[in-house]
Amino acid sequence: MTEKLSKIADAKFNFNATKVGLLEKIEQNLVFTYNGGLFKSTPELMATVRSLLPISSQVGQGGDRAWRKDHKMVLLDWYQNPIEVDLWELHKKINETHQYALNSYMEEYSKLKKVRNGQQL
Amino acid sequence: MDNSSKGIILFAYNSGFDYVSIANVSAMLAKHYTGLPVTLITDVFGALMANLDYIDNIIDCDAPGNNERIFRGTHDETTKKMNWKNLNRAAVYELSPYDKTLLIDVDYLMFNATMASIFETDIEFSCHNTAFDLSFKQSFDVDQRLNEHGIPMLWATVIYFKKCERAKAIFEMMDEIKVNYSYYAKAYGFKEKPFRNDFALSIAHHAISGYDADQSYFFPFKLMSLPPTAPVIKFNTAAQLVGNPTFIGELVYEYRDNGTLYRSSSQSNNIHIMNKDSFTETLCKDIADYYE
Numbered sequence: 254m255t256e257k258l259s260k261i262a263d264a265k266f267n268f269n270a271t272k273v274g275l276l277e278k279i280e281q282n283l284v285f286t287y288n289g290g291l292f293k294s295t296p297e298l299m300a301t302v303r304s305l306l307p308i309s310s311q312v313g314q315g316g317d318r319a320w321r322k323d324h325k326m327v328l329l330d331w332y333q334n335p336i337e338v339d340l341w342e343l344h345k346k347i348n349e350t351h352q353y354a355l356n357s358y359m360e361e362y363s364k365l366k367k368v369r370n371g372q373q374l
Numbered sequence: 375m376d377n378s379s380k381g382i383i384l385f386a387y388n389s390g391f392d393y394v395s396i397a398n399v400s401a402m403l404a405k406h407y408t409g410l411p412v413t414l415i416t417d418v419f420g421a422l423m424a425n426l427d428y429i430d431n432i433i434d435c436d437a438p439g440n441n442e443r444i445f446r447g448t449h450d451e452t453t454k455k456m457n458w459k460n461l462n463r464a465a466v467y468e469l470s471p472y473d474k475t476l477l478i479d480v481d482y483l484m485f486n487a488t489m490a491s492i493f494e495t496d497i498e499f500s501c502h503n504t505a506f507d508l509s510f511k512q513s514f515d516v517d518q519r520l521n522e523h524g525i526p527m528l529w530a531t532v533i534y535f536k537k538c539e540r541a542k543a544i545f546e547m548m549d550e551i552k553v554n555y556s557y558y559a560k561a562y563g564f565k566e567k568p569f570r571n572d573f574a575l576s577i578a579h580h581a582i583s584g585y586d587a588d589q590s591y592f593f594p595f596k597l598m599s600l601p602p603t604a605p606v607i608k609f610n611t612a613a614q615l616v617g618n619p620t621f622i623g624e625l626v627y628e629y630r631d632n633g634t635l636y637r638s639s640s641q642s643n644n645i646h647i648m649n650k651d652s653f654t655e656t657l658c659k660d661i662a663d664y665y666e
């Protein structure tokens with residue numbers, strides 16, 4: 254076996270280390286912009302926005318119609334800047350971003366789990 | 375409606391490495407993921423190079439002075455001293471034709487669209503304040519501050535700015551630091567040579583923020599970096615089924631840990647490649663073929 258081939262065959266794959274790199278990528282995928290502000294779709298933000306929505310609407314009962322017409326609020330973005338948000342729009346965006354980031358994490362994590370040797374990459 | 379002009383800027387001066395060709399690959403990826411025009415700032419020799427297919431605009435600007443830097447070998451202790459033409463980075467504020475500019479190093483390759491979102495914000499100036507070592511050795515831990523007890527270090531690899539007083543002041547101060555680099559090196563406790571834009575940016579940002587470690591406007595994710603000891607060995611494509619079904623690009627690289635050779639992939643992260651030997655003709659061609 255040539256030295257070059259031997260080197261390729263020897264290449265190990267460190268699953269845990271690569272997973273850390275993958276998690277860092279998910280951090281990027283969680284970032285989104287809304288109305289000039291920059292947000293990160295964290296569980297904390299998700300819970301905050303959810304808690305500001307009227308309870309009746311959360312259980313699918315239609316909610317307070319008058320309140321629904323005026324559901325603008327001011328929230329702080331990632332940089333602590335005040336941003337006027339439409340709670341429903343923001344709620345949707347947070348969920349979409351979060352789901353996209355975690356779905357792609359699951360997909361790539363599943364692929365990584367199958368890798369046994371660096372040669373497979 | 376935001377009518378401001380937006381674009382990406384790269385600086386490239388050939389010296390030892392073919393930075394202009396690398397800039398072409400970097401420009402192609404940046405255009406693909408942001409949809410924005412790319413301007414290359416280079417000298418007359420760079421501007422005359424053929425096949426700058428992905429550059430929309432070339433600004434001819436000579437590289438001032440000499441700045442020598444030692445480049446380390448990939449898997450051994452060999453070093454080579456080369457001219458590093460990085461002294462006019464702060465001129466980007468005056469040279470940029472855009473209202474909103476993303477300045478990236480040529481060795482920063484985009485493999486996702488995260489950076490495009492920064493243009494949709496009202497941020498005036500942003501950069502990275504943390505870097506992540508993809509060879510998992512925490513080799514950038516020593517770069518968290520300019521010295522052990524110094525001010526926080528910022529990375530000039532990717533800088534976003536709007537044409538505004540704050541950005542102008544930061545770049546003017548970087549220029550001032552460059553001119554009096556020996557003084558600042560002594561005052562802030564780092565080596566006088568080579569000149570590093572990272573250090574100039576760190577001091578300028580700190581000063582313009584009122585000598586405060588202003589944490590407000592850094593990118594909310596780390597600068598993913600491959601250190602000089604981790605060469606890229608190939609370009610891969612992988613199916614992405616989530617979101618818009620498409621294929622994504624990633625780089626496969628090698629690193630050593632306690633003598634053992636490991637291979638890993640960049641997972642379509644935007645990535646700063648410090649090992650310049652990685653930019654082989656084959657790698658550049660494979661990336662270009664895929665994204666064309």
